[in-house]
Amino acid sequence: MARTKDPTIRSLLINRAAQMLGAREPITLRSLVAGTGLSTMAVYTYFGGMDGLWKAVRQEGFTRLAARLDEVSPSADPVRDLAALGAAYLSNALAEPDLYRTMFDAGFELEDAAAADEALHRLVHAVERAKAAGRFDHGVDPLELATQSWTIGHGLASLIVIGPLPRQALAHGVPMLTALFTSAGDDPGRCRRSVERGWRP
Amino acid sequence: MARTKDPTIRSLLINRAAQMLGAREPITLRSLVAGTGLSTMAVYTYFGGMDGLWKAVRQEGFTRLAARLDEVSPSADPVRDLAALGAAYLSNALAEPDLYRTMFDAGFELEDAAAADEALHRLVHAVERAKAAGRFDHGVDPLELATQSWTIGHGLASLIVIGPLPRQALAHGVPMLTALFTSAGDDPGRCRRSVERGWRP
DNA sequence: TCCTAAAGCATAGCAATGTTATGTATTGTG
DNA sequence: CACAATACATAACATTGCTATGCTTTAGGA
Numbered sequence: 001m002a003r004t005k006d007p008t009i010r011s012l013l014i015n016r017a018a019q020m021l022g023a024r025e026p027i028t029l030r031s032l033v034a035g036t037g038l039s040t041m042a043v044y045t046y047f048g049g050m051d052g053l054w055k056a057v058r059q060e061g062f063t064r065l066a067a068r069l070d071e072v073s074p075s076a077d078p079v080r081d082l083a084a085l086g087a088a089y090l091s092n093a094l095a096e097p098d099l100y101r102t103m104f105d106a107g108f109e110l111e112d113a114a115a116a117d118e119a120l121h122r123l124v125h126a127v128e129r130a131k132a133a134g135r136f137d138h139g140v141d142p143l144e145l146a147t148q149s150w151t152i153g154h155g156l157a158s159l160i161v162i163g164p165l166p167r168q169a170l171a172h173g174v175p176m177l178t179a180l181f182t183s184a185g186d187d188p189g190r191c192r193r194s195v196e197r198g199w200r201p
Numbered sequence: 202m203a204r205t206k207d208p209t210i211r212s213l214l215i216n217r218a219a220q221m222l223g224a225r226e227p228i229t230l231r232s233l234v235a236g237t238g239l240s241t242m243a244v245y246t247y248f249g250g251m252d253g254l255w256k257a258v259r260q261e262g263f264t265r266l267a268a269r270l271d272e273v274s275p276s277a278d279p280v281r282d283l284a285a286l287g288a289a290y291l292s293n294a295l296a297e298p299d300l301y302r303t304m305f306d307a308g309f310e311l312e313d314a315a316a317a318d319e320a321l322h323r324l325v326h327a328v329e330r331a332k333a334a335g336r337f338d339h340g341v342d343p344l345e346l347a348t349q350s351w352t353i354g355h356g357l358a359s360l361i362v363i364g365p366l367p368r369q370a371l372a373h374g375v376p377m378l379t380a381l382f383t384s385a386g387d388d389p390g391r392c393r394r395s396v397e398r399g400w401r402p
Numbered sequence: 403t404c405c406t407a408a409a410g411c412a413t414a415g416c417a418a419t420g421t422t423a424t425g426t427a428t429t430g431t432g
Numbered sequence: 433c434a435c436a437a438t439a440c441a442t443a444a445c446a447t448t449g450c451t452a453t454g455c456t457t458t459a460g461g462a
Contacts, residue, residue: 002438003437005439040421043442044440048420107363154356155357164303169348176352179384188384204411242411246410
């Protein structure tokens with residue numbers, strides 16, 4: 001009964017925005033559609049305006065983060081896996097710093113908040129596996145410990161990517177995660193070895 | 202040999218910008234000077250443009266943070282003081298979330314980077330006092346441990362103020378700082394009590 | 403004490419921004 | 433096959449930060 005939207009155009013614009021973000025080019029309505037053969041109205045058809053575009057770009061950021069986390073294949077050592085997930089979070093932030101920054105813009109509004117929850121859930125699952133393996137105490141709440149791991153990873157990423165810390169501050173990840181997981185009940189020496197093995201940001 | 206700038210106007214504009222930030226009003230060149238009797242050129246005379254204004258606002262954010270940290274009076278328990286400094290950092294971020302957010306905008310460019318260093322130095326000093334009191338191991342590097350405390354405080358603040366965590370996630374501060382300070386050598390039980398006493402965000 | 407030059411500051415216009423009104427072309431559906 | 437709803441282009445709009453220009457003020461040497 002009418003023309004239908006082409007989903008290709010939607011992802012084309014999102015990818016182009018992400019690419020311009022990485023190239024540090026200013027993203028304006030006109031510069032975004034320039035060279036694509038599209039008019040500025042396309043942004044309104046597919047995103048309702050620039051706000052909607054940014055929201056979609058943030059979503060894309062979480063999608064790419066999820067892809068990074070998926071590259072971490074579970075091993076026999078769940079504490080190593082926890083550290084590896086944290087390292088993947090840092091890798092993602094450092095690989096595309098401007099995309100990472102926009103992910104936390106504008107009050108964290110997302111189209112699909114479940115994407116962020118799902119990323120966190122990978123951490124929760126790793127904590128559960130560590131508990132099942134007897135590495136953490138029974139009293140440990142997986143969601144709480146996962147949130148605390150996220151806080152450390154995000155704090156580091158934010159201070160390095162956005163803030164004043166140099167890249168070598170990445171090394172703080174090992175002692176901080178070791179301290180956290182040790183306080184959750186893991187054996188200190190074994191914990192440090194596991195974290196060091198997983199921490200490859 | 203010429204007219205001189207009035208420093209009053211400078212701080213007037215900075216304070217007005219901070220107030221508008223808190224009121225969630227959009228800060229534009231014209232809206233900023235509206236009602237002040239000044240013309241838009243004042244922003245160029247005193248800040249060189251909007252970029253300079255934002256830089257000055259970020260600086261103001263660190264000044265207010267420093268004032269918050271100064272309200273933490275050193276006690277006989279340096280570990281409590283460390284937690285109190287972290288709590289003050291959180292209080293500052295939660296009291297003026299939009300100002301906190303702008304502090305980490307635009308690649309952290311500041312007029313006077315020493316202001317940020319000085320804030321960190323308060324943490325370093327507290328760690329040194331804790332070492333002198335025999336609470337932390339001799340091998341502990343004060344700057345490293347201070348940076349790690351900051352990472353935890355900033356990670357929490359960022360995820361609560363900008364990100365998706367609810368305010369009650371503030372409670373994570375106690376176990377996280379306890380884990381960190383315990384790994385630095387403090388006695389677990391004593392450490393937790395100290396942190397709990399200082400953590401009043 | 404003037405005179406002068408440099409700086410503060412207002413006015414007005416500029417290019418660029420996001421948005422919207424309007425018209426045209428396309429295509430799924432009855 | 434006809435129609436109507438929707439994609440999409442064109443063009444105008446208000447608002448943004450910025451700059452060119454000129455007037456006013458004032459510090460500092462004669």
